[in-house]
Amino acid sequence: MLKIENLHARIGDKEILKGLSLDVKPGQVHAIMGPNGAGKSTLGNVLAGREGYDVSEGSVQFEDADLLQLAPEERAAAGLFLAFQYPVEIPGVNNTYFLRAALNAQRKARGQEELDSMQFLKLVRQKLAVLHLKDELLHRGVNEGFSGGEKKRNEIFQLAVLEPKLAILDETDSGLDIDALKSVADGVNALRDADRSFLVITHYQRLLDYIKPDFVHVLADGRIVQSGGPELALQLEEHGYDFLKNRVVPEA
Ligand code: ADP
Ligand code: MG
Ligand code: MG
Numbered sequence: 001m002l003k004i005e006n007l008h009a010r011i012g013d014k015e016i017l018k019g020l021s022l023d024v025k026p027g028q029v030h031a032i033m034g035p036n037g038a039g040k041s042t043l044g045n046v047l048a049g050r051e052g053y054d055v056s057e058g059s060v061q062f063e064d065a066d067l068l069q070l071a072p073e074e075r076a077a078a079g080l081f082l083a084f085q086y087p088v089e090i091p092g093v094n095n096t097y098f099l100r101a102a103l104n105a106q107r108k109a110r111g112q113e114e115l116d117s118m119q120f121l122k123l124v125r126q127k128l129a130v131l132h133l134k135d136e137l138l139h140r141g142v143n144e145g146f147s148g149g150e151k152k153r154n155e156i157f158q159l160a161v162l163e164p165k166l167a168i169l170d171e172t173d174s175g176l177d178i179d180a181l182k183s184v185a186d187g188v189n190a191l192r193d194a195d196r197s198f199l200v201i202t203h204y205q206r207l208l209d210y211i212k213p214d215f216v217h218v219l220a221d222g223r224i225v226q227s228g229g230p231e232l233a234l235q236l237e238e239h240g241y242d243f244l245k246n247r248v249v250p251e252a
Pocket of ligand 2: 036037041
C-alpha cells in the first residue's frame, strides 16, 4: 500500500526527515508516536504533498504510483487522505455542498460518474448512520463555529465520505475531551477494513486505547528509532520519551 524508503525532507535549509522508512500493508493501522518536533507532522505533510517541503532523497510508493511525482489533488484521487486537509472555516459554504464538490472532483479524476445531489444525500445518510452522527453537521458552514470536537468529528465524516485507501490522522486526539475522543475513535474503527490503512500520528498513548494499532513506531529526530506492537505505546506512556536522550544515533 505505502512504502517509504530512506525519506529525507527539508524545510528551507533545515533537514527535518533524515532517512525515514516505513512499510504499510493494506488493512493495517500504524501509529507514529514521538516527542514534539520529531517530524511527525512533516511526514504527514510531505505525504499529502503540502507546499514548502523539499524531498532531497528517498522514495515513496503508494500502490503502483510514485507518490512524490503526483500533485496533491492527484494524491487525493489516488486514495490518500490527510485529516486537517480541510481545516479551514469557510463561512457561508455549506458543509454538504463542499463535501460533494470534493468527492466529485475525486470521482472525476478517477473517471467515475459524478454523483447528483440525490445520490450524494443518500450516501451521506448512510455514512452518518455508520458513524452515529447527527445530520446537524451537514447544514452548517464548513467548520464554521465548530468546536474542537465537532471539527474532529467532521474530519472523520469527510474521511467516511471520501473513502480513502490510506488515511493519515495527525494529532486527531489533541484537545479532545474523552467523549469526543471516543467518538472519533469509534468513527475510525467503523471505517477500518481489509483494504483501508491508517497512519495515526499521536504524541499521547491515550487515543491508542481506543484505536488499536497493529504497529507502533517511535519517530525521533526525523527517523524511526523503534518499532513494535501496541505494547510499545504502553511502555512509552509509562516511561516517556526520555530513553531517546541516551541513544547514540548513527549518521544517516
Ligand atoms: P512534530 O509534528 O513531531 O511535533 P513537526 O513535523 O511539526 O514535528 O516539526 C519538526 C521540526 O520542523 C521542528 O523542529 C519544527 O520546529 C520544524 N518546523 C516545522 N514546520 C516548520 C516551518 N514551517 N519552518 C521551519 N521549521 C519548521
Ligand atoms: Mg508538534
Ligand atoms: Mg505535529
